[in-house]
Structures are given as C-alpha cells and as structure tokens.
Amino acid sequence: MNDTASLLADDPWWLIAFKAVCVFGFLVVITLFNIVFERRVVARMQHRIGPNRHGPFGSLQSLADGVKLAFKEDLTPSTADKVVFFLAPVISTAPAFLAFAVIPFGPEVSIFGERTTLQLADFPVGVLYVLAIASVGIYGIVLAGWSSGSTYPLLGGLRSSAQMISYEVAMGLSFVAVFLVAGSMSTSQIVAEQSDWWYGVILFPSFAIYLVAMVGETNRAPFDLPEAEGELVGGFHTEYSSLKFALFFLAEYINMVNVSALATTLFLGGWRAPWPISLWDGANEGWWPLLWWIAKVVILIFVFVWLRGTLPRLRYDQFMKLGWKGLIPVSLAWIVLLATVLTVRRETDIDTRTLLFTFAGILVVGLLLSFVWDAVAARKEATKLEVRTAPRQRDAFSGGFPVPPLPGQSLDEPARQPAHSGAAAPDAGTTGPDTAQEGDRG
Amino acid sequence: MSSSMYDARPAGADDPFEQTPLGDAADEGASEGRVFTVSGSDWDVVGSSDPDSHIGEERIVVNMGPQHPSTHGVLRLILEMEGETVTETRLGIGYLHTGIEKNAEYRNWTQGVTFVTRMDYLAPFFNEAAYVLGVERLLGISDQIPERANVIRVMLMELNRVSSHLVCLATGGMELGALTVMTIGFRERELILDIFEAVTGLRMNHAYFRPGGVAQDLPSGATELIRRNVDLVRSRLHEYEDLCNENYIFKKRTVGVGYLDLTGCMALGITGPILRATGLPHDLRKSQPYCGYETYDFDVATWDTSDAYGRFRIRLEEMKQSLRIVDQCLERLAPGPVMVEDKKIAWPAQLALGGDGLGNSLDHIRHIMGESMEALIHHFKLVTEGFRVPPGQVYTAIESPRGELGCHLVSDGGTRPYRVHFRDPSFTNLQSAPAMTEGGQVADVIAAVASIDPVMGGVDR
Structure with a gap:
C-alpha cells in the first residue's frame, strides 16, 4: 500500500462523501463549461461568434439548453423495447461518472483540518478499473441502438459497439507501456513516477496511440461514426428526446473529460506543474496542482474541438482499418521493443547510452530501407501509370455504349459492316424491331 | 433474431405469394427456386414472408429521406443494405413538385x-x-x-x-x-x-x-x-x-x-x-x-x-x-x-427606387398618365396581355x-x-x-x- 492509499484509507466518512459530491459537481460543471467552450472555440475557427447572449461570454448557454431539453416532450417509439429504451441512457451515463473516482486531482492537502489527497479512491489497479467502467458505458449505446426498434439507431449501435471495442484494445495496449515503466497500475503511483519526465515524452508512441484511441473511444469527430449525422441522422440516439437524450449528451461530454483526465494522469504528469512553472518550489504543493491539472484537461478538450473544426469524418471500414491494422500492430511492436530495452537494462550492465544508440541505429537503418522500398514502389507505380495512360486510339464502343473521343484521342472507327452480314438484314424492313436491334449489336 | 421476428406470420392460407411446388417448377424449367408474384410494393410482406431465404434476415431497407440531413432538399433514397454495404439504391423524387x-x-x-x-x-x-x-x-x-x-x-x-x-x-x-x-x-x-x-x-x-x-x-x-x-x-x-x-x-x-x-x-x-x-x-x-x-x-x-x-x-x-x-x-x-x-x-416598366421600395418610376407614370395616350395604351396592352x-x-x-x-x-x-x-x-x-x-x-x-x-x-x- 503506497502513501496515497494509506492516506486515503484514513479519510472519515464525511470527507469521502464530500469528495464524491465535489467530483460529481465538478463533472457537471465542467460539462456545462465544455459545451460553451466547444461552441465558442469552433465558432472562432469557423469565423463565427458563437453563443454570446446568456451570461458573460455566453457562459450560461448550456444551462439554458439543458433546461430547454428537460422541458421537451419525451417520446418513446411504439416499436421500442420500453424497459431497455429507458435504461440505456442511464447505463451510458452512470459509468461516465464512476470512472472519475480514481483520478488524482492533486497532492496532499488539508480539508477541514483533515490531511488527505485530492483523490476519491486509489486502487492498486486503478487504470484497469477505468477501462472496465468505460466498457460498461458502451452497453448503454449498444442497447439504445437496439431497443429503439428503428434502422438508423440499429446501425449506429452496431457501429459504435464495433468501434469502441476495437479502440479499447488499442487504448489498453497504449497503457501497457506505462505500466511497464511505472511498475504500477495505481493512478497516484503513476503520477508520482512522472516527477522527472512525463510519460508523454519518454513513451511518446504510446501517447500518440492513446490520443487517437481516445477520440475513437468517445465517438468524437473525425471518428463520430455512430452518430454520423450525414448518414445515420443521429445514430444510436435518433429516437431519443428530452432528458433521455440529455443523458447521452452528458455522457459524451463527461467521457471526453474522462479520457482527457486519464491522458493527463498517465502521460502528462497528472497534477504536476509543467516545466517552466515546476522550477518554482511551491508549484507542486497545496492547492496549486489542481490548477495545472484543470489546465491540462482543458487543453486536451481544446484538441477535441480543434479536430472537430478541421477534419471530415472517416468511413466505417477505414476507421476499423486504422484501428486494427494501424494502431494495434504499432502498439504491439512498441511494447515488445520497450520490454526488450527494460529487460536488457535490468539483466545486463550495458549502459543506457549504448542501448539508445543501438536502437537509434536500427531505426535509421529501418527508415533508410523504407525509403528505398518507397523509391522502388514509386518506380513500379510509374511504369504501371505509363501502361495505364489512355491509348491514342479509342474504340468508341469498347464500353458498350458509344462515346466521343477524349482530347488527344482519335476514334478507332469500326469498319462499317456490310448490310447483308446480319442474320435477317435483307428483309430488315419487315422483321420488326427485334432484328433491327440484332443488326445494331453485330 | 430472424426466427422470432419473421416466423411469427403463420404460413397459412392467406399467404400473399403463390408458391409454385418444386415439382411443377422443375417441369417448367424454372430452377431458380421460389417464384414470387408480387403486386404493389408492400415491403413488410416481402420482408416477412420468406423464412427460407436470406431475404429479411440480412437485408435491411433503409429509407433515407425525404427528411434527412444529407439528402439535398427532399430527395428520398431507398437503400437495400447488407450490413454496411448497399446492394440496391432506388430514388424517390417528386416531393418538391410545384407545377x-x-x-x-x-x-x-x-x-x-x-x-x-x-x-x-x-x-x-x-x-x-x-x-x-x-x-x-x-x-x-x-x-x-x-x-x-x-x-x-x-x-x-x-x-x-x-x-x-x-x-x-x-x-x-x-x-x-x-x-x-x-x-x-x-x-x-x-x-x-x-x-x-x-x-x-x-x-x-x-x-x-x-x-x-x-x-x-x-x-x-x-x-x-x-x-x-x-x-x-x-x-x-x-x-x-x-x-x-x-x-x-x-x-x-x-x-x-x-x-x-x-x-x-x-x-x-x-x-x-x-x-x-x-x-x-x-x-x-x-x-x-x-x-x-x-x-x-x-x-x-x-x-x-x-x-x-x-x-x-x-x-x-x-x-x-x-x-x-x-x-x-x-x-x-x-x-x-x-x-x-x-x-x-420591351417591358414598359421603368423601375426606380422610391420611398416605398422598387417600383415604377414617377417619370414613367407621369408620362403615361398625363402626357401620352398612346404610351398608356401600350403600357396597358403589354402589361395585361403581353x-x-x-x-x-x-x-x-x-x-x-x-x-x-x-x-x-x-x-x-x-x-x-x-x-x-x-x-x-x-x-x-x-x-x-x-x-x-x-x-x-x-x-x-x-x-x-x-x-x-x-x-x-x-x-x-
């Protein structure tokens, strides 16, 4: 049991309750903030102003929207499975809140005279808990799609189940590197291990994979296939309205915060101050770290918004290909490499510098080989292209329908067939349209 | 899934399809299997009545539009799909016919x-x-x-x-x-x-x-x-x-x-x-x-x-x-x-911007109302009759x-x-x-x- 865990174990019940309420409140408030933030930022990117009517800078816009949503008519389609239809938004939202229990917001502080850390709970397998909880959330979406009894939600639900399962694999693999280096799955322990270097720097490939996977996991653009409004109207929540829809909305935004908080914890040093600030001794003590932590999370949320303002949506199969053929193999290779380095370092007395140079050398050779490969492939492609370029002569009928010649082409005029070559050509005038067609084809 | 959803209809006397017995079909050389005689376009019936084949089991008919975010205006796309693959596209138009x-x-x-x-x-x-x-x-x-x-x-x-x-x-x-x-x-x-x-x-x-x-x-x-x-x-x-x-x-x-x-x-x-x-x-x-x-x-x-x-x-x-x-x-x-x-x-209206918006210029109105009978007749004939x-x-x-x-x-x-x-x-x-x-x-x-x-x-x- 580490320090944080023992400190948390001492918490009186009222402090635990207080923290739980604070975490819940924080999530609701940051969701309200995120909606306005997203709309304002994306508006800026699209040369608009965005909501600015309610409250200062439009900050109360999402509150107004929430109230409006609550007062909308709550429709249940007649073909829906009523019980599941009702439960699905709950199943989707509850885990979103639960995942936050293990996220460390800050170091040891004193709350009402009680020494504790800014964290609700600390498990030895905290990160696995987050993964497990996130998987439960998927059920909400799948069940919503299935229970609506309608085609678009069904397709949306199918897509999202496939998508989230595949990206959860990539996500989990990106964590493995962190576990290997940190030697722990406890979130507080992982943050503590990052006091010198953030894992986002030394485990950069894992971080990059996680960044992609977290966008896929939260169904956000450019991976927002389950609710692709251009194709599936609203996807799994097409048939939902009023508060049930609001719950899905809430879950999506909380999940954004969840994955951002997890990225902060695992890769960006958690609540630890970023470099120039960390030179100040008091930066990592008291309540200040809460500020750094929130700043990091908001920056990650900004990345979400930025992606949405920039990129079109991927197609379903392309998205799956990226996950299974891109992220997962790269992740596996990286883990093998990392494990090798760690083992060699522990078992032998080769120093790190030699090791790094060896791998750098292998990397350079690999890159060179890939360049050579590309060059060869390009030459092959060029020869293929030459073959492919249109012939100067073109048979106008080659496609089955007469076409004009393209610029630079001349028509390969088919020799006009003698009138008597057709089967019934001599008496074509009397045999009717069937024979005439035969003649045309011949 | 299919058995519960599609077998519900009893294969009774009111089966809308005339199913040719296999022997007869073989005699007539129709070896493709079941023969359907469908009139109209009742998709519920087509989808639900054929438990043997894959119809209705793997095929989904998605009716995209006429109210859909991506069909420009009121285009209606009727897509038959197998999974995510579209096997047949049909178009429904006429929702914006204005005569x-x-x-x-x-x-x-x-x-x-x-x-x-x-x-x-x-x-x-x-x-x-x-x-x-x-x-x-x-x-x-x-x-x-x-x-x-x-x-x-x-x-x-x-x-x-x-x-x-x-x-x-x-x-x-x-x-x-x-x-x-x-x-x-x-x-x-x-x-x-x-x-x-x-x-x-x-x-x-x-x-x-x-x-x-x-x-x-x-x-x-x-x-x-x-x-x-x-x-x-x-x-x-x-x-x-x-x-x-x-x-x-x-x-x-x-x-x-x-x-x-x-x-x-x-x-x-x-x-x-x-x-x-x-x-x-x-x-x-x-x-x-x-x-x-x-x-x-x-x-x-x-x-x-x-x-x-x-x-x-x-x-x-x-x-x-x-x-x-x-x-x-x-x-x-x-x-x-x-x-x-x-x-x-030439359309006789001489448009000008007046206090109440774009309309006939006052000069033109003065000309036809106060100065020239012929101009008024021309104006009247062209505007009313063309x-x-x-x-x-x-x-x-x-x-x-x-x-x-x-x-x-x-x-x-x-x-x-x-x-x-x-x-x-x-x-x-x-x-x-x-x-x-x-x-x-x-x-x-x-x-x-x-x-x-x-x-x-x-x-x-």
Whole structure:
C-alpha cells in the first residue's frame, strides 16, 4: 500500500462523501463549461461568434439548453423495447461518472483540518478499473441502438459497439507501456513516477496511440461514426428526446473529460506543474496542482474541438482499418521493443547510452530501407501509370455504349459492316424491331 | 433474431405469394427456386414472408429521406443494405413538385421568368437565361439584345455559378463531417448574394432576366461592389484547397467513390462536372456559345478520375474560371441600353427606387398618365396581355453549374406559352446515383450523391 492509499484509507466518512459530491459537481460543471467552450472555440475557427447572449461570454448557454431539453416532450417509439429504451441512457451515463473516482486531482492537502489527497479512491489497479467502467458505458449505446426498434439507431449501435471495442484494445495496449515503466497500475503511483519526465515524452508512441484511441473511444469527430449525422441522422440516439437524450449528451461530454483526465494522469504528469512553472518550489504543493491539472484537461478538450473544426469524418471500414491494422500492430511492436530495452537494462550492465544508440541505429537503418522500398514502389507505380495512360486510339464502343473521343484521342472507327452480314438484314424492313436491334449489336 | 421476428406470420392460407411446388417448377424449367408474384410494393410482406431465404434476415431497407440531413432538399433514397454495404439504391423524387411548367402556360411570356427562376433555386439566373434565350429565339430578336444586357447576363450567371458551386462544396463538406468547409462556403456565398441583392433586389428568385434584356440597369455603385466582393472571394478560394485538396481523410472519402466513367455518363445522359470529371471537356459555353461566351477567355476544367474527388476539384477550378469571366465582364461594361429597342416587346416598366421600395418610376407614370395616350395604351396592352410570339418551337441549352440546362418552348402564336419544358441537369444526373452507389457503403452513398449535387427544386419542378 503506497502513501496515497494509506492516506486515503484514513479519510472519515464525511470527507469521502464530500469528495464524491465535489467530483460529481465538478463533472457537471465542467460539462456545462465544455459545451460553451466547444461552441465558442469552433465558432472562432469557423469565423463565427458563437453563443454570446446568456451570461458573460455566453457562459450560461448550456444551462439554458439543458433546461430547454428537460422541458421537451419525451417520446418513446411504439416499436421500442420500453424497459431497455429507458435504461440505456442511464447505463451510458452512470459509468461516465464512476470512472472519475480514481483520478488524482492533486497532492496532499488539508480539508477541514483533515490531511488527505485530492483523490476519491486509489486502487492498486486503478487504470484497469477505468477501462472496465468505460466498457460498461458502451452497453448503454449498444442497447439504445437496439431497443429503439428503428434502422438508423440499429446501425449506429452496431457501429459504435464495433468501434469502441476495437479502440479499447488499442487504448489498453497504449497503457501497457506505462505500466511497464511505472511498475504500477495505481493512478497516484503513476503520477508520482512522472516527477522527472512525463510519460508523454519518454513513451511518446504510446501517447500518440492513446490520443487517437481516445477520440475513437468517445465517438468524437473525425471518428463520430455512430452518430454520423450525414448518414445515420443521429445514430444510436435518433429516437431519443428530452432528458433521455440529455443523458447521452452528458455522457459524451463527461467521457471526453474522462479520457482527457486519464491522458493527463498517465502521460502528462497528472497534477504536476509543467516545466517552466515546476522550477518554482511551491508549484507542486497545496492547492496549486489542481490548477495545472484543470489546465491540462482543458487543453486536451481544446484538441477535441480543434479536430472537430478541421477534419471530415472517416468511413466505417477505414476507421476499423486504422484501428486494427494501424494502431494495434504499432502498439504491439512498441511494447515488445520497450520490454526488450527494460529487460536488457535490468539483466545486463550495458549502459543506457549504448542501448539508445543501438536502437537509434536500427531505426535509421529501418527508415533508410523504407525509403528505398518507397523509391522502388514509386518506380513500379510509374511504369504501371505509363501502361495505364489512355491509348491514342479509342474504340468508341469498347464500353458498350458509344462515346466521343477524349482530347488527344482519335476514334478507332469500326469498319462499317456490310448490310447483308446480319442474320435477317435483307428483309430488315419487315422483321420488326427485334432484328433491327440484332443488326445494331453485330 | 430472424426466427422470432419473421416466423411469427403463420404460413397459412392467406399467404400473399403463390408458391409454385418444386415439382411443377422443375417441369417448367424454372430452377431458380421460389417464384414470387408480387403486386404493389408492400415491403413488410416481402420482408416477412420468406423464412427460407436470406431475404429479411440480412437485408435491411433503409429509407433515407425525404427528411434527412444529407439528402439535398427532399430527395428520398431507398437503400437495400447488407450490413454496411448497399446492394440496391432506388430514388424517390417528386416531393418538391410545384407545377411550374404547367403554371407557365397560364401566364404571359414575360411572367414565365418569375416561375422558372424558382426551379433550380441555387442557380436562378441559369433558369431565367435558358428561358429568355428560348423566347428571344422564337421572337427572332436574338441579335438585337443590347451588348450591355448580354454582359450583365454573363456576369450574373458566372457569379451564380460560383455561389452554386459554393453551396455544393459546403453541403458536401458538411455531409462528410467537415463543418468548417460548410461555414466558409456559406460565408463566401453571402458575398455573392449581396451582389445579387444589390443588382436585382433579391437574394434568390430574382426574375431579373427578361425576354429582350434585363429588368433594369445595374444600380450605381454596383461595379465597385462586385469588384470588391469578387476580389474577396478570390482571395479566400485557397482555403477550400488548403482544407480539402490534400486532406488525408477527405481523399479517403472521395477518391474512387461515386465512380462513373465516360461510357456510363454517355449512356445516362450525364453532363456537367460529373461528365468533365471523366476527362471529356464538354462545356456548352465553348461548344455551343450563347450570350457572347465565345468572346470570353476561360478554360474548361477537367479531371481524369471519374470520381467524387475529381468533381470536387473541377468545381474548385470552375469557380476560379468564373471569377475570371466576371473580371472580363466588368471591363466590358459600357454604358448603353439593357433592353431591346422594340417597344412592342420591351417591358414598359421603368423601375426606380422610391420611398416605398422598387417600383415604377414617377417619370414613367407621369408620362403615361398625363402626357401620352398612346404610351398608356401600350403600357396597358403589354402589361395585361403581353406580347405575341410567333408560332413554333425551340430548344435552347446553356451550361448551368450542374450541366446542360435545356428549355423547350412551344408557341401557338399567342401571348402565353403553349408548352414550357425544362431539361434540368439535376434530374438527369440524379439517375446516375444507383450506378455510382450500389456495392459501396452507406457513407459512400452520401459522398456520391453530394458529388452529383442535385437540387430538388430543379429535379421536380
């Protein structure tokens, strides 16, 4: 049991309750903030102003929207499975809140005279808990799609189940590197291990994979296939309205915060101050770290918004290909490499510098080989292209329908067939349209 | 799943399908299996009554539209799907039928412009142009159209081409999920609509082209406004290229999607950017010039991939070429009349901006009410009855943003058209949708239909 865990174990019940309420409140408030933030930022990117009517800078816009949503008519389609239809938004939202229990917001502080850390709970397998909880959330979406009894939600639900399962694999693999280096799955322990270097720097490939996977996991653009409004109207929540829809909305935004908080914890040093600030001794003590932590999370949320303002949506199969053929193999290779380095370092007395140079050398050779490969492939492609370029002569009928010649082409005029070559050509005038067609084809 | 859902119907006496017993079928040589006799299109029955085959088990019929975010206007797509793959695409149209062609038979020749401008609502000037060119040809006054009127027509049509392509790119981008492409597209379109508003008084449905010329001259300050806005649009066109041309995801979604080669285009009568994306530089402005297009300097954009990406690139290039033509128009605008000399044809209204908006000029009213009885009679006859058009028929075709926009006019010698028919490119091009989309994925259907750029107002008329 580490320090944080023992400190948390001492918490009186009222402090635990207080923290739980604070975490819940924080999530609701940051969701309200995120909606306005997203709309304002994306508006800026699209040369608009965005909501600015309610409250200062439009900050109360999402509150107004929430109230409006609550007062909308709550429709249940007649073909829906009523019980599941009702439960699905709950199943989707509850885990979103639960995942936050293990996220460390800050170091040891004193709350009402009680020494504790800014964290609700600390498990030895905290990160696995987050993964497990996130998987439960998927059920909400799948069940919503299935229970609506309608085609678009069904397709949306199918897509999202496939998508989230595949990206959860990539996500989990990106964590493995962190576990290997940190030697722990406890979130507080992982943050503590990052006091010198953030894992986002030394485990950069894992971080990059996680960044992609977290966008896929939260169904956000450019991976927002389950609710692709251009194709599936609203996807799994097409048939939902009023508060049930609001719950899905809430879950999506909380999940954004969840994955951002997890990225902060695992890769960006958690609540630890970023470099120039960390030179100040008091930066990592008291309540200040809460500020750094929130700043990091908001920056990650900004990345979400930025992606949405920039990129079109991927197609379903392309998205799956990226996950299974891109992220997962790269992740596996990286883990093998990392494990090798760690083992060699522990078992032998080769120093790190030699090791790094060896791998750098292998990397350079690999890159060179890939360049050579590309060059060869390009030459092959060029020869293929030459073959492919249109012939100067073109048979106008080659496609089955007469076409004009393209610029630079001349028509390969088919020799006009003698009138008597057709089967019934001599008496074509009397045999009717069937024979005439035969003649045309011949 | 299937057994519980589809076996519920008892295979009883009221089975709507006559099932030929196997022995008989074998005797008659029909070895394909079950024979269906279906009349009507009751999909519930087709889907639920055949537990043996895979019909109804793996096939989903998705009814996309007429109210769907991505079907332009009220297009209805009936997709049969297996998983994410579309096996059959059918189109349902007619949800925006307004009877424009029939209505035009009950109004005089000049009033027809007011109807046809509402057909393809993204390209109103092209509808007007096709119609008035037809009327002028029937009247035999094609040569008498003043130079200034022709230049104004060309200029407005080319600006309209830009605004129409901008909507295509914007909505196409939105359907692919690129929201910023949408907002910048509508931003630039607004600049062009400002020009239209300044010139015609309306942002769409202008009724500005009239048989014999245009309704009124450009207002003062219009050329400066056009120059300024055109420069602004041109300076921003690169943003679309920056956002999309080499965008990895955008290319993945459009390259090779919605493929239709030259043969397919020819067989289906496809024109416009879809045809030019096959590499054929077919453009009526070059091959069959009208309104003096032969005197302008511009290139016909082509691409050789026959896919949605090629059509996107062609539209980008066409916008540049259109702005090039607008520049030439601005240089050519010389003072002069904008309506034919013949007072028996020229609409007598002398429009002027009064305190209560645009209307007949007070000078004109004074002239007809207080000075000249003949002028009043002329005015009365032309406005109430209209001019007579010699009997005959004519087909005029122009290059609209979507392809060949043709207008077939028949006159019986009266003051109203006997028949007005439009060959709208949206309608013809739309029939390529099944050829482009079957065998692809749902997402490809969206990209392909967006690249066809159908406008339902033009399809249904």
